[in-house]
Structure formats: structure tokens, C-alpha cells
């Protein structure tokens with residue numbers, strides 16, 4: 108009988124200690140993000156797939172298809188094409204393809220661009236079993252963002 112009582116007391120004490128820990132943790136600030144209901148804020152230096160930068164003055168891509176980024180890429184995953192229109196000083200990019208399945212996020216392309224026309228995006232929640240979906244058309248992506 109005495110042993111049973113002792114066990115009951117010990118059990119209640121253990122329960123109260125557990126409840127105290129739970130209550131202390133319950134009122135502490137939350138450190139996790141309820142993904143996917145809330146998006147993560149990626150750090151400044153985070154490297155997602157590269158994206159074209161828009162010129163705020165024209166609303167178009169800054170890129171003028173000089174090919175320097177494509178030449179600097181060690182994996183050969185960039186294809187750039189552009190056209191020079193009459194009266195314009197520089198070409199306009201018409202196609203900027205990135206094969207992200209080959210990209211190592213090394214940053215050589217971003218460093219090679221003389222006009223900061225590309226940057227790393229903050230895209231992080233991207234997965235697919237289809238390799239061809241990693242072939243990105245960055246010009247179209249920029250156009251879609253402006254709609």
C-alpha cells in the first residue's frame with residue numbers, strides 16, 4: 108500500500124514537472140515558420156537560380172545579350188540571344204535560357220556581368236522529378252512577373 112502511494116506521488120510530481128516545462132516553452136517566442144502557410148525570408152546572400160534584373164526606368168531587362176555570363180559559366184548552362192533594333196545603342200535580350208540542372212550556383216555569371224543584369228533569386232521551394240522543368244526561360248519569367 109505504501110509503495111503504491113509513493114508511486115502515485117512520484118507520478119504526479121513527474122507530471123507537474125512535465126507540465127511546467129510545456130508551459131514555459133509554450134510562452135517562448137516561436138522560432139519555426141509554419142511552412143507552407145508562411146514563406147521563409149531568405150538571407151541576403153542566399154543563392155537561388157539566377158534571374159534577370161529589370162531596369163526601373165524602362166521596365167525591361169537590363170541585359171543586352173553581350174554573352175559574357177554565358178562564356179564565364181563553367182557548366183555551359185546559359186544560352187543568351189538578343190536583337191539590336193534601329194535607333195538603339197545596345198541589343199535587347201530576346202532569349203535567356205538557364206539549364207538549372209547543370210548549374211552549381213558558383214556565381215561566375217553574376218560576377219562576369221558588367222551591368223549587374225543578373226542576380227541570384229531567393230527561390231528555394233522548388234522541386235520536380237522532371238529534369239526538363241529545370242530549363243528556365245528567364246525573359247519569359249520576367250515578363251510574367253510584370254503582368
Ligand code: SF4
Pocket residue numbers: 157179180181182183184185205209210211212213214215216217
Ligand atoms: S551560377 Fe555558375 S554554374 Fe550557375 S549559371 Fe552561373 S556560372 Fe553557370
Ligand code: SF4
Pocket residue numbers: 169170171172173174175176177187219220221222223224225
Ligand atoms: S546578363 Fe550581363 S553578362 Fe549576361 S548577357 Fe546580359 S548583360 Fe551580358
